[in-house]
Amino acid sequence: MVDCFTKDTCKLYNSEEDTCPYMNSEIKICMRQYKINYLLDQALLSEAQKTRKALLLDVNKVDLQAFTELNTIKTNIVSFAKNGNNLYIYSKIPGNGKTSWAIKLIQSYINKIWAESQLTCRVLFINVPKFLLALKASISTHSDYIDHINTFVNSADIVVWDDIGTKVATEFEHEHLLSLIDSRLLDNKSNIFTSNIVPNELSTFVGDRLASRIINTATNIEFLGMDKRGIRLK
Ligand SMILES: Nc1ncnc2c1ncn2[C@@H]1O[C@H](COP(=O)(O)OP(=O)(O)OP(=O)(O)O)[C@@H](O)[C@H]1O
Numbered sequence: 001m002v003d004c005f006t007k008d009t010c011k012l013y014n015s016e017e018d019t020c021p022y023m024n025s026e027i028k029i030c031m032r033q034y035k036i037n038y039l040l041d042q043a044l045l046s047e048a049q050k051t052r053k054a055l056l057l058d059v060n061k062v063d064l065q066a067f068t069e070l071n072t073i074k075t076n077i078v079s080f081a082k083n084g085n086n087l088y089i090y091s092k093i094p095g096n097g098k099t100s101w102a103i104k105l106i107q108s109y110i111n112k113i114w115a116e117s118q119l120t121c122r123v124l125f126i127n128v129p130k131f132l133l134a135l136k137a138s139i140s141t142h143s144d145y146i147d148h149i150n151t152f153v154n155s156a157d158i159v160v161w162d163d164i165g166t167k168v169a170t171e172f173e174h175e176h177l178l179s180l181i182d183s184r185l186l187d188n189k190s191n192i193f194t195s196n197i198v199p200n201e202l203s204t205f206v207g208d209r210l211a212s213r214i215i216n217t218a219t220n221i222e223f224l225g226m227d228k229r230g231i232r233l234k
């Protein structure tokens with residue numbers, strides 16, 4: 001008998017025959033669920049970020065073209081990563097789905113590669129302000145978070161650099177980010193950036209050299225939709 005905590009919701013569970021293609025009968029766990037969850041944990045997604053959310057267009061459909069482009073990237077996310085493609089999702093308006101879209105893309109990637117993947121870190125989600133604070137603190141106190149990022153930042157297939165350019169970076173922050181991102185670009189590794197800064201202002205926040213690398217290597221997609229933060233609570 002299939003004994004899986006996800007069988008009530010999992011589309012792959014066949015309730016009539018009580019079968020599941022991914023059930024490991026010896027250890028009684030769903031290998032698909034286990035591996036996907038492992039890869040999401042390694043990506044450093046929180047439990048809330050792991051849940052899939054529908055992203056809707058505003059009534060005036062102002063982001064239709066942006067969403068269509070992102071859906072195409074999502075469909076082709078495996079080749080996006082393989083080709084070392086980059087994406088810059090930006091908007092001056094907060095809360096209109098930049099981070100949510102970046103997460104959707106990496107969830108989609110994990111859903112496509114889990115079967116052939118080892119139990120390792122294939123994708124990393126790095127909230128840049130949190131990373132820079134932790135980096136500073138790690139100078140005096142050991143940080144598992146920084147360790148994990150340092151271990152996998154070069155090898156991960158896709159790194160999300162969330163909220164890049166929230167404030168003007170210090171010289172130390174500039175250099176650190178530049179060196180990490182530059183190494184990935186030289187290795188032809190994919191990156192997804194989200195930001196509240198329009199491309200031609202990014203250099204003020206992250207410096208000319210990093211801004212040039214980001215803007216000139218990435219597909220730039222702007223969101224113009226309204227702030228939807230908290231909209232589900234109403
Ligand atoms: N298009 C959308 N449809 C439904 N919910 C959305 C949409 N866009 C954003 N949200 C919701 O609004 C909240 C904020 O979204 P998100 O963090 O992706 O915004 P953001 O653009 O990254 O914001 P910020 O600019 O502040 O970083 C989330 O709870 C998300 O689920």
Ligand SMILES: [Mg+2]
Nearest residue numbers: 098099163194
């Ligand atoms: Mg965000």
